[in-house]
Amino acid sequence: MSPFLGPYTGFIVLSYGLAALVIAALIVWIGVDHARLKRRLADLEARGLRRRSATPPEA
């Protein structure tokens, strides 16, 4: 086993690896979700749909 982390290197590396993977998955999921939502909102707004609160008051 690695002289650096002792006889349980595998457990330590696996812990850090899995933690990094979970954090990366959260970041990617939130980013992809945001891009998808923005695209779908832009599509609907391009069709002329507006929420009442987003419509500027008439002059």
Next chain:
Amino acid sequence: MPLVDYANPTRFLALQRRLAPVLALVTAVLFVIGLVLVFRSPADYQQGETVRIMYIHVPSAWLSMLTYAIMTASALGTLVWRHPLADVAARAAAPIGAAFTFMALITGSLWGRPMWGTYWEWDARLTSVLILFLMYLGLMALWRTLEDPARGARLAAILILVGSINLPIIKFSVDWWNTLHQPASVFRLGGPTIDASMLVPLFVMAAAFTTLLFSLHLAAMRNEILRRRLRTLGLLAAGGAR
């Protein structure tokens, strides 16, 4: 601007846009400093190098509970004050809390095998954290199941408040019952029992995890607001097509 003004989703989105890069930078810097300190800290006299798992296991476990505490405050906001962002905050926090709880369970298991000789034991601490994980999953399923967001918000808020009884059970499980898990060694009446050479890296990693939680939570809240706007526009489109 008073804090209450950020209850307005549009103002909240503007605030999130300003805060996101700052929080991301602070999180990255804290993780770099924390990891350098972790791998320069001494090995434990009993556990050897395996103690390094503590620096990710303990912050994950703390944040699994902090996230649920945030959801509990949000549930009160939904039921008592009908705060417009309260349900958004609770719903956005659940998957993040589930991820931190999952991380705490897995890293705890990987730490337990070499130290206790087992990956899992049905003792009070481990079981109550597993229940917390299942509660996160149950709440996420509930939100996805109910069509009416207002009804879903109230039901979820009640369930969150009922589930919050699990937080003191998790915290004090190591004092109330005999468990394999060690008793509290940081936040205890007599002060921490961990040497400063390990306590400082642990706190830096905990700070990194906490800023990560706030970054992810704000971004997930932004997504939830956009999802609700999309739903409103979808209903308008359906109404116009009729």
